[in-house]
Every structure is written in structure tokens, then in C-alpha cells.
Amino acid sequence: MGGVGVTGGEERADRDIGRLAAALGDPTRRRVFFAVRAAGRDQSKDDVAAAVGIDRRLAGFHLDKLVEHGFLEAEFRRDAGRAGPGAGRPPKRYRPAEAEVLVALPERHYELLASLLLRASRDRSATDPQEVLERVGHDFGFELGLAEVAAGGTAPDATPAEAIEAVVRLLSRYGFAARAETGQRLRACACPFEELAFDDPERICGLDRAIWRGMLAAFAPDATLRVATTRARGDEACVASVGEEALPTGVR
Numbered sequence: 001m002g003g004v005g006v007t008g009g010e011e012r013a014d015r016d017i018g019r020l021a022a023a024l025g026d027p028t029r030r031r032v033f034f035a036v037r038a039a040g041r042d043q044s045k046d047d048v049a050a051a052v053g054i055d056r057r058l059a060g061f062h063l064d065k066l067v068e069h070g071f072l073e074a075e076f077r078r079d080a081g082r083a084g085p086g087a088g089r090p091p092k093r094y095r096p097a098e099a100e101v102l103v104a105l106p107e108r109h110y111e112l113l114a115s116l117l118l119r120a121s122r123d124r125s126a127t128d129p130q131e132v133l134e135r136v137g138h139d140f141g142f143e144l145g146l147a148e149v150a151a152g153g154t155a156p157d158a159t160p161a162e163a164i165e166a167v168v169r170l171l172s173r174y175g176f177a178a179r180a181e182t183g184q185r186l187r188a189c190a191c192p193f194e195e196l197a198f199d200d201p202e203r204i205c206g207l208d209r210a211i212w213r214g215m216l217a218a219f220a221p222d223a224t225l226r227v228a229t230t231r232a233r234g235d236e237a238c239v240a241s242v243g244e245e246a247l248p249t250g251v252r
Helices: 008-024 027-039 045-052 056-068 107-121 129-150 160-173 194-199 201-219
Strands: 072-076 092-096 178-181 185-188 225-229 238-242
Touching: 008 027, 008 107, 027 045, 027 056, 027 092, 045 056, 045 092, 056 072, 056 092, 107 129, 129 160, 129 201, 160 178, 160 185, 160 201, 160 238, 194 201, 201 225, 201 238
Parallel strands: none
Antiparallel strands: 072 092, 178 185, 185 238, 225 238
């Protein structure tokens, strides 16, 4: 980043982001992963094939790819009570890896982050990867906002207060635990990408805020959003102000 040395946290974030996109970018592989995680016990490829509704060979292919990327662990183990001559080769059984990235997050957040990262990785229109990532985030937020307007949830050209309420509703669907506050502010007490954000706030928080700005633009095109505090930088919550009022010096 601009000639500054890369920290250990940034290197870990790069690795985690890369393998998250590679491992979960395929929709069938995501379904396979979440089938294993939801099962609550080790799964064979036959178990997963039945749960997902795919051929056992395809299930095995995706399971082994998830092992390769570090999301699952596997071992050959026979079921209890099946041993001795004629029992055949023990089946390969899969379970979530202990070090699984973002292990506590709901499925939709994995899918969202993976899809946005993949969209950004395919965009070659700019030399700055962060610019591309934030444009992808803004477009995603804007699309969500337009869909809300089309569904009649919020009228276009809303007042700042109405726009904040609409943005809060959308953010809350995606795990931000958002709420509106007095003074035309919104507060988010959680982040669907939090583990990666703490390792790489520049990139992941930039994506977050771009999503927020895209949502806001769909409801109130002339409104501005300025970030006052950020959880990944040690603050209690992510707080942003909507409107034209000035914020304290140093606010990003």
C-alpha cells in the first residue's frame, strides 16, 4: 500500500481474502460447505451429495477443494460397527476446519463477501484495487437501494432522515446491527466482515462504507455520508453522519 511495509495482519488478511474468494466463489461449493457446517457431525461425500442434491463425484470434488483451501478437514474413518474383512475401504469424512475463517458468521455474509471480492477481482478498469473494490461495494449498495425503492419501501428523493431509516433497514439485513440516531447519524454495532476488517481496516472498512454510500445514493442522491468512528480502529461502533454538516477535524 503506497510503499508502506506490509504487516503480519495485512498478510493474513490477504491470504484469508484470497482463499475465501477462491473457495466459496462457486455457488455449488458454497452449498457443499454450508451443508457440512450445518450437519453438526462429520459428513461423507454421499451425505453431502444427498443434502445438496448433486452427484457424489461432484460432491467429492468440491469437498476436496474446500479441504485444499483450509475450510474443511478430512480423514478416512469407518462407521462404528463396520470392521473386519469385507467392510471395504473406510470412507473419507469431512468436518469444518478448526481455523475456519469467519466461522461465526451466517451464510449470507460469506456469500456476500465472496461475491463482492470476485466481482472486484474481475474488474480491470482501474489500476488501484481499492478503488475497484469500493466501486463494486457502492454499486452493490446502490442496487439494493434501487430494489427497495422499486418495491415501494422508500420513495426516491427522500429526506435525510427517511434515507437514514432506509439505509438502516438494509444494513440490518446484512448483519450490521444498525440503528438511526439523532443528528442525522446512523450507528452500526456489528459488521458482517468483522474478523477481516480488524486485520485490514483500510480495505474492508472501505468496502463497508462504499456499500453504505451506495445505499444512501439510491434514496437521497444529493446526500453525503461521512464516517465519524470505526470499530476496526478501536471505536465502540461505526458511526456515520448524513448531510452537509461538518465533522471534527481528522474524521475520515
